[in-house]
Amino acid sequence: MEDLKFCPKCGKDTLIWDGNIKWTCSNCDFVLFNNTAAAVAVIIKCKNELFFTVRNQDPGKGKLDLPGGFCDPRESSEETCYRELHEELDIVTDISRFRYLGSRPNLYPYKNIVYNTMDLFFLYEVEEKFEIKLQESEVSAGIWIATSAIDFDKIAFESQKSFLRSYIS
Ligand SMILES: [Zn+2]
Numbered sequence: 001m002e003d004l005k006f007c008p009k010c011g012k013d014t015l016i017w018d019g020n021i022k023w024t025c026s027n028c029d030f031v032l033f034n035n036t037a038a039a040v041a042v043i044i045k046c047k048n049e050l051f052f053t054v055r056n057q058d059p060g061k062g063k064l065d066l067p068g069g070f071c072d073p074r075e076s077s078e079e080t081c082y083r084e085l086h087e088e089l090d091i092v093t094d095i096s097r098f099r100y101l102g103s104r105p106n107l108y109p110y111k112n113i114v115y116n117t118m119d120l121f122f123l124y125e126v127e128e129k130f131e132i133k134l135q136e137s138e139v140s141a142g143i144w145i146a147t148s149a150i151d152f153d154k155i156a157f158e159s160q161k162s163f164l165r166s167y168i169s
Pocket of ligand 1: 008010027028
């Protein structure tokens with residue numbers, strides 16, 4: 001966060017990161033907030049198995065992830081679920097069937113900026129397991145894992161570890 005030194009308004013190297021939520025310029029009145037970003041994670045469930053993707057990029061490259069992503073501006077979280085599952089997995093879902101379960105805060109470091117997110121967890125139950133076409137750059141594989149066989153150390157994000165532990169128990 002300290003990489004950002006130059007104020008985009010007055011041009012001086014007087015930007016100060018407050019260690020929490022915003023940069024302020026000590027030379028002019030410029031302020032930039034790094035507000036918490038909303039994101040969704042979808043637990044796709046078929047009987048006693050859950051669907052995970054394997055990440056092929058950092059953060060968490062090679063680790064397990066739930067399908068989902070950041071909410072776009074002016075989008076409901078259910079619309080984000082629908083869009084992300086379509087983009088990531090090429091599946092068309094019934095938007096009325098995403099069931100909100102709860103949330104966890106998370107950190108998402110990306111290119112020297114750490115984003116605070118609020119991960120909203122949704123359940124989507126399916127009658128039959130599906131296979132995904134491997135075309136999307138964020139995903140290298142999709143796997144179904146029985147809830148009793150989930151290795152929490154292989155899950156990429158702390159928010160998902162924490163939430164899935166409480167969801168499954
Ligand atoms: Zn300034």
